[in-house]
Amino acid sequence: MTKGKKNRFDAVLLWRERHIRERYFILILSFIIGICTALSAVLLKETIHLIQHFLTSNAHVTRANYFYLIYPVIGILLSGLFVKYVVRDDIGHGVTKILYAISQRKSRIKKHNVWSSLVASSITIGFGGSVGAEAPIVLTGSAIGSNLGRMFKMEQRTLMLLVGCGAAGAIAGIFKAPIAGLLFTIEVLMLDLTTASVLPLLTTSVTAATVSYIFTGTDAMFKFNQTEIFAMHRIPYVFLLGILCGLAALYFTRITIRIEGIFRKRQSFWKKFLLGAIILSILIFLLPPLYGEGYDTIGNLIGNQHDSLMAGSLFYPLHHYTWGPLLFLALILFTKVFATVATNGGGGCGGIFAPSLYLGSIAGFVFARSIEQLFPAIHLPGENFALMGMAGMMSAVMHSPLTAVFLIAELTGGFDLFLPLMIVSLVAYVTILCFERYSLYSIRLAQKGELLTHHKDKAVLTLLTLDAVIENDFMVVHPKMTLGDVVKVIAKSGRNVFPVTDNDNVLRGVVLLDNIRNIMFRPELYDRFKVKKFMVSPPAKIRTSMPMEKIMRIFDDTKAWNLPVVDETGKYLGFISKSKIFNAYREVLVENFSGDDD
Numbered sequence: 001m002t003k004g005k006k007n008r009f010d011a012v013l014l015w016r017e018r019h020i021r022e023r024y025f026i027l028i029l030s031f032i033i034g035i036c037t038a039l040s041a042v043l044l045k046e047t048i049h050l051i052q053h054f055l056t057s058n059a060h061v062t063r064a065n066y067f068y069l070i071y072p073v074i075g076i077l078l079s080g081l082f083v084k085y086v087v088r089d090d091i092g093h094g095v096t097k098i099l100y101a102i103s104q105r106k107s108r109i110k111k112h113n114v115w116s117s118l119v120a121s122s123i124t125i126g127f128g129g130s131v132g133a134e135a136p137i138v139l140t141g142s143a144i145g146s147n148l149g150r151m152f153k154m155e156q157r158t159l160m161l162l163v164g165c166g167a168a169g170a171i172a173g174i175f176k177a178p179i180a181g182l183l184f185t186i187e188v189l190m191l192d193l194t195t196a197s198v199l200p201l202l203t204t205s206v207t208a209a210t211v212s213y214i215f216t217g218t219d220a221m222f223k224f225n226q227t228e229i230f231a232m233h234r235i236p237y238v239f240l241l242g243i244l245c246g247l248a249a250l251y252f253t254r255i256t257i258r259i260e261g262i263f264r265k266r267q268s269f270w271k272k273f274l275l276g277a278i279i280l281s282i283l284i285f286l287l288p289p290l291y292g293e294g295y296d297t298i299g300n301l302i303g304n305q306h307d308s309l310m311a312g313s314l315f316y317p318l319h320h321y322t323w324g325p326l327l328f329l330a331l332i333l334f335t336k337v338f339a340t341v342a343t344n345g346g347g348g349c350g351g352i353f354a355p356s357l358y359l360g361s362i363a364g365f366v367f368a369r370s371i372e373q374l375f376p377a378i379h380l381p382g383e384n385f386a387l388m389g390m391a392g393m394m395s396a397v398m399h400s401p402l403t404a405v406f407l408i409a410e411l412t413g414g415f416d417l418f419l420p421l422m423i424v425s426l427v428a429y430v431t432i433l434c435f436e437r438y439s440l441y442s443i444r445l446a447q448k449g450e451l452l453t454h455h456k457d458k459a460v461l462t463l464l465t466l467d468a469v470i471e472n473d474f475m476v477v478h479p480k481m482t483l484g485d486v487v488k489v490i491a492k493s494g495r496n497v498f499p500v501t502d503n504d505n506v507l508r509g510v511v512l513l514d515n516i517r518n519i520m521f522r523p524e525l526y527d528r529f530k531v532k533k534f535m536v537s538p539p540a541k542i543r544t545s546m547p548m549e550k551i552m553r554i555f556d557d558t559k560a561w562n563l564p565v566v567d568e569t570g571k572y573l574g575f576i577s578k579s580k581i582f583n584a585y586r587e588v589l590v591e592n593f594s595g596d597d598d
Contacts, residue, residue: 016152022158023196026158026161027200027203029145029149029154029162030162030201031203031204031207033141033144033145033166033207034165034169034173034205034208034211035207036169037137037144037170037172038172038207038208038211038212039173039211040118040137040140040141041141041170041208042212042216044118044137045216047118047122047126048125048133048292051122051123051126051127052125052128056071056291059312065285065288068288069285071127071128072127072128072130072277072280072281072284072291073281075123075126075127075129075348076129076277076280077273077277077347078127079123079124079348079349080269080272080347082119082120083116083120083349084269087112087116087120089110089112089116091120092344093135094117094135094136094138094139095139095188095189098138098142098189099189099442101142101163102160102163102189107159109139109143109146109147109163110143113139113140114143117137117140118136118140120136120348120349121136121349121350124349125293125350129292129343129348129350130280130283130294130336130339130343130355131293131343131344131348131349131350131352132293132350132352132353132354132355132357133293133350134171134175135350135351135352136349136351137173138170138184138353141167141169141170144166145166145167146159146162146166161197161200162200163189164185164189164197164201165185165200167185167188167189168204169181169204169205169208171407172205172212173209175410175411176216176218177406177410178202178206178208178410179406179410181208182202183406184403185201186402187398187399187400187401187402188398188400188441220413221295222295222302222411224302224303224412224414228384230416230419234420237368237378237385238388238420238423238424238427239423241367241385241388241392241424241427242424242426242427243427245364245389245392245428245431246428246431246432248333248363249393249396250396250432251334252359252440253432253439253440254436255337256340256352257440259337259342260345262275262345263275263341263345269347272346273346273347276342276345277346279338279339279342280339280343280346283335283342284339286313286315287328287335288312288313289309290335290336290339293354294354294358295354297358297362298357298358298361298386298390301361301364301386302383302387302412303383309325309328322373326366326369329362329366330366332362333363333366336359337355352440353394353398356398357393360391360393361386361389361390362386362389363392363393364385364386364387364389364392365383365385365386365389367380368384368385368386384417387408387412387417388417388420388424390408391405391408391424391425392404392427392428394425395425395429396428396429397439397440398439399429399438401428404421405418405421409421469580470573471580473494473495474493474498474574475489475493475498476501477531478502479500479502479530479532479535480530481531482527482530482531483519483525483526483527483528483531483534484523485531486498486511486520487520487526490513496513497510497512497513497575498510498512498513499572500535501572505571505572506566506569506571507538507541507564507571508535509536509537510536510564511534511536512536515536516534538560538563539558540554540557540558541564541565543566543567545568561577561578562575563577
């Protein structure tokens with residue numbers, strides 16, 4: 001920005017501060033974010049569909065299509081090269097990036113995230129990558145909110161709200177589901193909302209959904225016609241489906257984390273690409289429904305048009321057999337996670353939102369049809385249970401039961417199934433909670449202690465950084481110094497603790513004033529005692545990699561008031577005190593969590 005433009009913009013900021021109250025200006029920003037996120041969502045979806053139509057319009061139905069071996073590989077290669085040489089930053093795991101930005105970066109998201117995820121994910125998914133477009137568009141929306149707020153010099157608490165508005169607008173825009181957008185922000189991003197902050201989120205969600213309606217029509221994303229009214233005697237089967245979805249989500253979560261670890265160990269871009277390309281091309285060639293987001297498959301299952309699911313695969317001749325399609329779908333249920341992680345690990349860009357819906361629809365349909373085949377007297381509508389499975393799987397994978405219920409109802413217009421949707425979502429959520437405390441989005445940060453949660457005390461501790469509470473005014477002594485030397489240091493210091501370090505600045509112990517008080521006033525002992533004789537080990541050492549919550553537990557366990565801080569090699573960095581943490585805690589609490597009644 002040139003100096004002239006900067007001065008004019010500063011004048012705009014000054015005018016805004018004088019004439020528009022903060023609460024109203026936030027609503028204006030949330031309205032703008034809603035428009036921008038919806039346009040981004042429409043652009044992303046149309047680009048993906050255009051690429052897919054161009055590449056697959058001549059696909060064969062009755063025999064295998066060998067382009068499935070090539071297109072997805074080209075997609076993750078182009079996307080990976082784009083990220084590596086143009087973006088030069090990691091843009092994967094979009095929702096996790098947002099959670100990290102809220103927890104550790106004061107809600108600051110880099111400017112390139114406004115457009116980089118759109119480009120990379122459209123290439124990845126358009127060429128057949130087995131991931132979803134929702135996480136990239138959510139990152140895009142949050143980046144729009146973050147950078148718009150920073151441009152207008154908004155404070156951190158407002159910036160966090162605008163990031164949430166961007167996420168809500170992205171979900172509302174891409175799914176035409178305003179309620180789900182609002183609930184996604186509350187459940188998945190785990191923002192601690194006040195009454196004043198709900199209105200901006202609603203404004204963004206409704207605006208984004210409206211803009212999406214204008215460009216794509218008012219029809220629900222999936223066509224669902226409920227042919228049978230839900231019967232209460234099917235509730236036990238809904239419970240069983242919820243348990244199945246919870247266990248399937250656990251499998252998806254654990255396998256995802258494990259395979260991501262395998263890709264992470266390969267430092268070379270080309271090694272990651274080759275591994276991802278081999279897995280992805282083979283799986284999609286054998287199981288064509290793994291190609292792309294999979295929304296066509298969902299539409300077929302909930303529309304009771306499942307006869308075409310095996311089209312274009314080597315297994316197509318088996319589609320006449322009763323168990324053929326069910327076994328085919330069960331195989332997809334177990335292999336989808338490998339295709340999804342291979343897409344992202346090999347260089348592609350996409351999320352797990354669509355895969356969770358995709359797997360849920362398959363799980364629900366296979367469950368219903370299998371029960372009917374095993375027990376002919378029982379009738380379970382496959383399309384209804386496919387819909388319920390979507391809610392159950394999403395609820396369990398993302399730990400978001402409310403978002404799942406309202407999203408599926410808004411996506412399909414299946415509000416008549418509201419009760420079973422709620423049951424299966426709740427049961428699936430409780431099932432996975434028995435095994436996994438965190439969602440797939442948050443588990444990576446939770447393992448590092450970098451996750452912001454609804455628990456206010458933990459949230460404040462997460463927002464605290466170690467650098468903000470380290471104190472460096474403790475005077476250092478060395479093992480070979482005499483008692484007389486230490487007395488001279490004590491005379492210049494206002495502390496009663498003195499770290500002992502060697503020539504390499506490695507912490508060897510501490511000298512406590514109380515421990516030497518009985519000899520420090522006896523000059524005849526000054527040359528007889530050296531530091532290494534009266535120094536002691538500290539009750540514990542704080543390492544820079546420790547999360548603040550663990551540091552507080554160490555303080556509680558040791559009953560200490562001051563503890564030394566060292567790096568991973570043991571070199572002394574300073575001290576941290578309880579009083580300093582408490583002061584910083586109060587500052588963060590006031591800055592981020594106090595209500596805004598203005």
